[in-house]
Amino acid sequence: MTAEDGPAPADELDNIVVLSADSLRFDRVHASRNGEPLTPNIDELAEDALEFTPGVAPGPSTRDSIPSMLTGCFSSDFDEYGLPTSRTGPLTIAEELSDRGFETAALSHNNFTSRRYNIDRGFDFFDDVSEEARKENNRGAWRLYVRDLIEDTPLMSLSNTANSLAMEYLGRSLYMRNEAAEGITDRALDWMAETDDKRFLWMHYMDTHHPYLSPERIQKKFGRTYSKKHIKQLSQKTRSRQDEITDEDIPEMEYVYDCTVRYVDEQIGRILDQLRAEGELENSMIVVTADHGEGFGEFGKFGHADQLWDTLVAVPLLIYHPDGPSTTVDGQAPLRLLKESIVDGTGLFDLTESGSDYVFTEVPDYRDELRGVRGRKYKLIDRDTELLATKLEDGEETTIETEAIAERTFEKLQNELDRDFERISVGADVDREEFRDDLAALGYLEE
Numbered sequence: 001m002t003a004e005d006g007p008a009p010a011d012e013l014d015n016i017v018v019l020s021a022d023s024l025r026f027d028r029v030h031a032s033r034n035g036e037p038l039t040p041n042i043d044e045l046a047e048d049a050l051e052f053t054p055g056v057a058p059g060p061s062t063r064d065s066i067p068s069m070l071t072g073c074f075s076s077d078f079d080e081y082g083l084p085t086s087r088t089g090p091l092t093i094a095e096e097l098s099d100r101g102f103e104t105a106a107l108s109h110n111n112f113t114s115r116r117y118n119i120d121r122g123f124d125f126f127d128d129v130s131e132e133a134r135k136e137n138n139r140g141a142w143r144l145y146v147r148d149l150i151e152d153t154p155l156m157s158l159s160n161t162a163n164s165l166a167m168e169y170l171g172r173s174l175y176m177r178n179e180a181a182e183g184i185t186d187r188a189l190d191w192m193a194e195t196d197d198k199r200f201l202w203m204h205y206m207d208t209h210h211p212y213l214s215p216e217r218i219q220k221k222f223g224r225t226y227s228k229k230h231i232k233q234l235s236q237k238t239r240s241r242q243d244e245i246t247d248e249d250i251p252e253m254e255y256v257y258d259c260t261v262r263y264v265d266e267q268i269g270r271i272l273d274q275l276r277a278e279g280e281l282e283n284s285m286i287v288v289t290a291d292h293g294e295g296f297g298e299f300g301k302f303g304h305a306d307q308l309w310d311t312l313v314a315v316p317l318l319i320y321h322p323d324g325p326s327t328t329v330d331g332q333a334p335l336r337l338l339k340e341s342i343v344d345g346t347g348l349f350d351l352t353e354s355g356s357d358y359v360f361t362e363v364p365d366y367r368d369e370l371r372g373v374r375g376r377k378y379k380l381i382d383r384d385t386e387l388l389a390t391k392l393e394d395g396e397e398t399t400i401e402t403e404a405i406a407e408r409t410f411e412k413l414q415n416e417l418d419r420d421f422e423r424i425s426v427g428a429d430v431d432r433e434e435f436r437d438d439l440a441a442l443g444y445l446e447e
């Protein structure tokens with residue numbers, strides 16, 4: 001909480017829990033399908049939480065958002081993707097809480113949240129897709145050895161071709177895929193049961209990221225079930241064959257995506273139930289959010305990254321605090337303020353009346369020149385030499401001419417686009433081939 005209201009959550013509470021879902025759109029919380037809610041556990045928590053409509057992600061992909069989310073910096077403050085080495089500025093949420101006596105844990109199987117990029121800074125327990133974590137959890141480290149052996153040989157090219165064919169015709173991948181939400185939730189609950197001290201837990205669920213796989217029991221709740229083969233073949237279209245996407249494919253894509261939303265909500269419910277069973281819910285701050293959204297053909301965009309439409313940057317953002325405000329704010333708030341809110345009790349807690357007038361969002365300049373400012377009614381997007389404007393009304397976003405924005409409002413938006421950055425050197429020891437491997441593992445390149 002703010003200094004005027006009392007101590008910060010980091011100094012007052014014994015549990016800080018951040019639950020984020022990759023690619024979770026803002027419009028999927030408090031929504032339903034066939035009369036069945038998509039997020040019943042999140043909805044229940046929101047009744048006693050501070051919720052913004054919407055939260056705004058630092059950018060439209062994991063690479064844009066995670067460093068900002070963990071440090072409170074802008075993405076362009078860093079000269080490349082990732083974080084500097086441990087205990088160098090700026091400190092992460094985990095480092096700040098570790099200094100205050102918290103035991104810390106993170107579980108995420110997005111390749112771009114791995115220790116390779118120093119995302120593990122400050123965490124005592126870090127469960128990612130790295131070789132170390134796979135060995136610790138018996139998750140097929142042998143596959144990494146095989147890839148290392150055949151890298152830069154004709155066998156690797158043959159393996160890539162075989163994998164593409166397997167995905168296209170069988171809906172199966174030869175490469176290891178991210179573990180389902182249930183598995184990492186099991187390990188998070190084990191960690192919670194073994195930890196008696198103050199705790200910081202960050203869970204980043206990948207199931208809402210393509211290919212949108214969920215258990216059959218979840219799909220049955222909404223009336224239809226699809227095979228993994230069919231779901232993966234749909235996903236492959238969004239990644240490499242978008243010209244083949246039909247009008248019939250899009251509702252199916254949204255359907256299987258919605259099933260993953262319900263699946264992640266179920267696992268979030270397990271974390272909340274554990275806190276209740278321990279009698280710790282009233283001694284906990286809980287954040288539910290996402291690193292970015294997802295497109296299903298809006299503005300011609302499927303998937304995410306490299307554009308700044310609301311479908312990609314508007315995300316859920318709710319904060320439960322036992323002594324904090326319980327209200328839905330008719331206004332936006334930047335996810336970038338998460339660290340400040342936890343460590344200082346300011347940030348998001350200072351926006352409870354009407355949210356933020358302007359939120360900056362971007363694809364950082366170590367990748368492309370693309371930045372935007374989301375106002376209360378209008379958004380400006382600066383893409384190279386092109387300046388785009390959109391109108392935000394009744395949950396919809398439409399493109400408009402820049403001249404349609406009143407001159408004074410336009411000037412304010414334009415001023416928010418122009419900002420200076422700190423230029424923090426990451427210096428990550430990651431070569432381009434490893435970076436391409438991480439892109440490929442998430443479906444952005446041919447593997």
